[in-house]
Each structure stands twice: as C-alpha cells, then as structure tokens.
Amino acid sequence: MGHTPDAVGALARAHEHALGWLSGLPERAVPAAASVADVVAALGAGLPDGPSDPAAVVDLLAEAVDPGLTAMPSGRFFGFVIGGTHPAGMAADWLTSAWDQNAGLRTVTPAATAVDDIAEAWVLDLLGLPPDSAVGFVTGGTMANFTCLAAARDAVLARAGWDVGSHGLVGSPGVRVLVGAERHASVDLVLRYLGLGTPEVVPVDEQGRIDPVALRESLAGGDERPVVVALQAGNIHSGAFDPFGEAIAAAHEHGAWVHVDGAFGLFAGAAPAYRHLVDGYESADSWATDAHKTLNVPYDCGLAIVRDPRALRAAMSMHGDYLIHDAAGDPFEKVPELSRRARAFTVWAVLRSLGRSGVAELVERLAGHATAFADGIAAIEGAEVLNDVVFTQVCAAFGDDDRTRDVVRRMLEDGTAWTSGSLWRGRAVLRISVSNWSTTDADVERTLAALGVVAQAFSQSPIRLPSVSVK
Numbered sequence: 001m002g003h004t005p006d007a008v009g010a011l012a013r014a015h016e017h018a019l020g021w022l023s024g025l026p027e028r029a030v031p032a033a034a035s036v037a038d039v040v041a042a043l044g045a046g047l048p049d050g051p052s053d054p055a056a057v058v059d060l061l062a063e064a065v066d067p068g069l070t071a072m073p074s075g076r077f078f079g080f081v082i083g084g085t086h087p088a089g090m091a092a093d094w095l096t097s098a099w100d101q102n103a104g105l106r107t108v109t110p111a112a113t114a115v116d117d118i119a120e121a122w123v124l125d126l127l128g129l130p131p132d133s134a135v136g137f138v139t140g141g142t143m144a145n146f147t148c149l150a151a152a153r154d155a156v157l158a159r160a161g162w163d164v165g166s167h168g169l170v171g172s173p174g175v176r177v178l179v180g181a182e183r184h185a186s187v188d189l190v191l192r193y194l195g196l197g198t199p200e201v202v203p204v205d206e207q208g209r210i211d212p213v214a215l216r217e218s219l220a221g222g223d224e225r226p227v228v229v230a231l232q233a234g235n236i237h238s239g240a241f242d243p244f245g246e247a248i249a250a251a252h253e254h255g256a257w258v259h260v261d262g263a264f265g266l267f268a269g270a271a272p273a274y275r276h277l278v279d280g281y282e283s284a285d286s287w288a289t290d291a292h293k294t295l296n297v298p299y300d301c302g303l304a305i306v307r308d309p310r311a312l313r314a315a316m317s318m319h320g321d322y323l324i325h326d327a328a329g330d331p332f333e334k335v336p337e338l339s340r341r342a343r344a345f346t347v348w349a350v351l352r353s354l355g356r357s358g359v360a361e362l363v364e365r366l367a368g369h370a371t372a373f374a375d376g377i378a379a380i381e382g383a384e385v386l387n388d389v390v391f392t393q394v395c396a397a398f399g400d401d402d403r404t405r406d407v408v409r410r411m412l413e414d415g416t417a418w419t420s421g422s423l424w425r426g427r428a429v430l431r432i433s434v435s436n437w438s439t440t441d442a443d444v445e446r447t448l449a450a451l452g453v454v455a456q457a458f459s460q461s462p463i464r465l466p467s468v469s470v471k
C-alpha cells in the first residue's frame, strides 16, 4: 500500500481540474449556474457501500460541483470583502496538505515552527507593529478578533486583581467594552463567545469612524470596571479607518486595552501611499486581520497579533503531560486550537513571492481600482457614490432604494461581475469591494460597462419589478 500509488493518480487529476478551473475564470459567469439541489443530484446523495478509487472520486467531485461553483477567485468578484488566493500561496497550500504537519508544537514540527517564526517577524515588520508582538495563525478575522479579545479580557481583569483562568467570570469586576457604532458584527459575536455581552456603542461620523470626543466622554462616564476599546481599520461599507492616534491616546489614559479589527484594512500599513490611514495604530495592544482578504493568502488564515506575548500565552496556553513543551514557546500557545494546519507556510509563500514592494503594490492596486470604480460610477446617469473612497470599498446608490436594489439584482442576473447589495446609513447600496489580487483594469472597465447598461436599462424601463433582497 503506502501513499504513492493512490496519491499519484488523485493529485494528477486534482492538478488538472484546478488548472482547468483557474483558466476558465476570465470568461466564466461569476455567479454559480447550478443550485444546491442540482449539485446534490449530480453527486448523488447516497453513501456508497464500499470503496472507490481516489482518482475517480476527484473526477466525480470536480465535474459534479463545477456548475455550482461561484467564480469567487475571478477578477470580477467584488462581493462581500473576501480577497482571493495568490498563486504562491495556493501552491504552498497544496504542499501544506501533503506535508500534513500538526503545527502546534515547536520541536515536533521544526519546519512549520521555523516558517511560523519567520512569517511572524515579516508581518510585524511590514505592518510597522512592535517587533516583539506575538502573531497567532488562526482561521480568519473573526477568530483573530476572538483570540485578541480573549487576551484583552484576561489581561484587564488580571490588572484589576481577578484571574479569569482560575475563577471564571462569575463574581469578577466585569469588563466594559466600547466599540464604534459601525464595528463589524463579528466583534459582537466574539464578545458573546467571551461572556462579555453586548458592547457599549460610541457614535461615529458620516464615514463610520469612531468619534474620539464621544469616546473620551464615554470613557470618563464609566464606573470602576476595567475597559477594552475595539477600534476598526477598514469599515466594510466606506473603507474608513478610525482616528487611531486620538482614540488610542484617550483609551490609554483610562488604562484601557485597545484592540484594532483590521480584517481587510490592516495591510494599509504595508503600503506607503496608504500608511497615513493607520497612523498611530502601532500604539494599540492587539490587532486582528484576515490574511485571505487584502493579503490574498488561501483560506483559512487569520492573524491575531498581540503586543504582549505573555498576555496571549496566558489566555491561550494549556498544559498536557503528553505534550512536548518548549521553553521558547509553542505555536499552539498563540491560538485557540491545539491541532491545526500549518497556516504560516502560505503566509510565508505569498510574502516571499511579493516582497515588500509587491505587498505595497498589491494594496495600492486594489485601492486604485476602487477609485476607478468611484469615478466610473459617478459618470453613470442617476448614480451616486455615497462614501469617500479612501481604500478598497465603494458604496453606490442608483436613485431610491428600490432602484438600487433592482440594479444589484440585475447585476447578478447579468453575471459579468458580482457586486453586493447592502444597507448603509439607512440607504440601500450597491457595494463594490476590490480585494482580489487578480483584478485588472480590464475587469474594472467590463464591470463598469455592465453596470452602465444595467442602470440605464432600468432608468428606461417603466416596469417596477418586485425587489428581491440579495445577501
């Protein structure tokens, strides 16, 4: 038996299917053609009674699911805020699966740990964050927020004389958590995981940036509880960044821990032309990002960055007599999981391939395309860009809410590109997020042309179609 005979056939088929998929992306309609039921029918829902050849299974999977795949890696996928997969990361990801390292322990998987250590240092260097910070490789932005805020919760309560690890939260002094009114919903979710309840909401300005004066007032109006302030680098609608210098100074005067959710915006710090957006963020205590977003590392890879490595270890480490602990610290002590994929391989590969200038150029290109979209949309009759386009996000309206929703729906029917519908500051919007490394000027032009046709067709059509909400 052994790996080789089975692996050769299955991997050869996977390689061919993967290249076929990637080469079809430029001309494929972006939305999926098949429904969930179609794909279930094509695969067959019955559990087989016996074994099949792995290569045949790969063929069946690739052929049956193909019509149900959304062209998310297409250069014309602008939905949500999700990013794509850079080729160096994709290939490293295949190897990560083949190598099959359980990346928790320093000495057991030296290769994974070495790359973890190098990628950690490179990320901190590129972002201009304190070089002694710890970086945990988690699944995505939500878990990066969770990991950082777990460290925050435990640290501020420890300073108040309460050991959460020993005593839990019942009977503790409690923690006040302050957030801007337009923080990402995942921040509320992780506060629930952490037993911290609903946060206190601080008003924001018209771009969704936290108001530092209001933050100062909220901090002053508090009780004796220790405080955590969660700021944001990159608002999913406007792309705006909180005013870090002022907000962090105010929070630190009150002894608060400051966390920055930079799921897609943190990498502005790696691009000289956009670095001003994050000015002062290096004074925070923790930072979270999803490396799949702006950095275009394969799923699943989030980075939880904590200034004080001891605080992160205190929140995440455990002891097992069977584990082979290392005095230098083990990778599992920086993340919620024990067994996990060696995610740093892909981060290393993308950073090694792009280099410092390539990362800056990637960020600048994404944001440059967003500016091109804003200019192009402004030129469409009846269309309006609602946000100041400072980074990678554009929110547009096409008249009243019904019209805007119809344009969103018709764009999906058209299939040239994927743009999302959303609601921002009480208005229906069509949202464009430029997050994929592979988007070209031609992709932007083709999408704008489709948008122009869709918007114009609508303005000439007297028929009011029922609006369909698009997630």
Ligand SMILES: *Cc1c(COP(=O)(O)O)cnc(C)c1O
Binding pocket: 081, 139, 140, 141, 142, 143, 184, 186, 187, 234, 235, 236, 261, 262, 263, 264, 290, 302
């Ligand atoms: C995407 C996003 C998140 C959540 O990240 P996931 O990687 O999807 O878990 C959190 N905050 C912001 C600002 C985001 O854009």
